[in-house]
Amino acid sequence: MQLPGGLDAAVFLRDYWQKKPLVVRQAFPGLSSPVTPDELAGLACEQAVESRIVIENDNGRPWQLENGPFEPQRFESLPSTHWTLLVQGLDHWVPELSPLLDQFRFVPNWRLDDIMASYAPEGGSVGPHYDQYDVFLLQAQGRREWHFGGQCDDSSPRVQGTPLRILEAWQGEETQILEPGDMLYLPPGVGHHGIALDDCITLSIGFRAPSHDDILTGFSDFLCNQPGAGQLLKDPELEVQTNPGLISDASVAGIARIVEQALGKQDLLALWLGHYTTAPKSNDIVVPPDEPIDTKELHADLEHGQTLRWNEGSRFAYRPFGEQVALFVDGERYMLNGEAQAIAPILCASSEPDSTALARLAQDPALSGLLVTLINHGSLYFE
Structure with missing residues (x-):
């Protein structure tokens, strides 16, 4: 398999995946945006569509966030520059976009998430920030100037007075201008800041990355619903203790065996992973047809x-x-x-x-x- 643009997928996974950024010129030659700014605004007014507006300076307040759905009049009252509209799950609402995800199946299906669209007039951005997941940023309309580079984490200084995780006094290590068809890959934790040079639409191909907490709690909940999970602790080798308040090594070892036996069942882990990773992101998307077939x-x-x-x-x-x-x-x-x-x-x-x-x-x-x-x-x- 090949990465869009021609790079061998195995080489990309070996040299770039979760390691360093990559700019791919003309990954999709001749690409034109599958949606217009007006269509994105229309989607953002729909109840079932997840959407956001980010305003860089809202009456002196830095980087303010508004969540949709929006009234159509909201777009008439926005400033002329320095704001961004984000529409999540665009591949769900624009079916002709969905095959784009097939170009990225050099990673397993369960790691692919969805396509987000970002529209911004000149100067618009969502601020310097970092993501906790891998992302490909595909320019679909207009030009965007990207500053990126440097690893960030929870200790990185942030701008105060905003609900967003905006990096403070951040400087990128590299600057590139992306035109339609160009693509930028960014690993998790890499700081980046994209600024629209004119009316532009960027498509973000995102990836799923469950947290350790999601994995541990999800699998343990799954185990609790398996046959035999309701049996009680048995300790037929129990011995008299000098102090009944002591939690003995033997008691800890007995509990540890229960945990180890449960967590060691890889077949059950695989079953849970199959259920967990294929669960639809939204119940509003996967619905029965109006007329069933036979x-x-x-x-x-x-x-x-x-x-x-x-x-x-x-x-x-x-x-x-x-x-x-x-x-x-x-x-x-x-x-x-x-x-x-x-x-x-x-x-x-x-x-x-x-x-x-x-x-x-x-x-x-x-x-x-x-x-x-x-x-x-x-x-x-x-x-």
């Missing part, structure tokens, strides 16, 4: 060459489990046996799975039933 309609559509694709908010993953394969879709698990296992890698390889292969596999009644289930749940649809 297997007869499925076969007719496949025979006529219609293309199945993922719902823009859906997540697909799979993992072998002994003689079975677990297919995870939007937080649900489907266990596949025998020849049926072949459908899992096909469904998970791309947001537009191989229609020819799916049509062949759908001759199996069980697999045609699976596809119908996924369509009627809203995870797949025919283009």
Whole structure:
């Protein structure tokens, strides 16, 4: 696989991923923005769309944040410069944008998040800051001047009087101007500041990175719902203590064995990871179709060459489990046996799975039933 722009993906992961920034000139030659500023403003007025406005100086208050949805009149009252509109999950609302994520599947599906759009008039930005996740910044319209470089963390000085994490007195190590089609990769923790040189739209391809707290609490909650989790502590080797208030080494060791046995069950960990990483980001995205289909309609559509694709908010993953394969879709698990296992890698390889292969596999009644289930749940649809 190749990074957009031609760099070998293995070389990128080895030399740049979570190590250092990379500018890729004309990663997407001839790119024009798939949305206009007016369309972004319209999306920001929708209840289900996550949106924000950042104003650099709001009547003397630095870097103020407003959360959507917004009334249309709000955009008429904004200053002429030095503000930014952010629209999250743009790939969910603009279906033709979703295939862009397929260009970044040199990382696992579960690590990809979504596409955020940033519109700013001349001078607009969200301030110097750092992110805790990897991001590719793709210029879609206009020009943006990026200052970046230097590792930052929670101890880095910040501007006071703002709800945003704006770095104070920060100076980047490198400056680059990105034009449409150019792309900048930034690892977690690298300070950066992008300033619009004219009306510009930047697309941010973000990645998911669960915190250690999310992993530990999520997996422990999952373990608590497994068979046998309700059994009580047993200590048949209990001995008389000189002081009953002492928590003995033997007691600690007994509890440690319970924890170690639970955390050491890698199959259960993999099951939890499949459920956790494919759970949809929003319940407003993955919804059943207005008209469910049956297997007869499925076969007719496949025979006529219609293309199945993922719902823009859906997540697909799979993992072998002994003689079975677990297919995870939007937080649900489907266990596949025998020849049926072949459908899992096909469904998970791309947001537009191989229609020819799916049509062949759908001759199996069980697999045609699976596809119908996924369509009627809203995870797949025919283009």
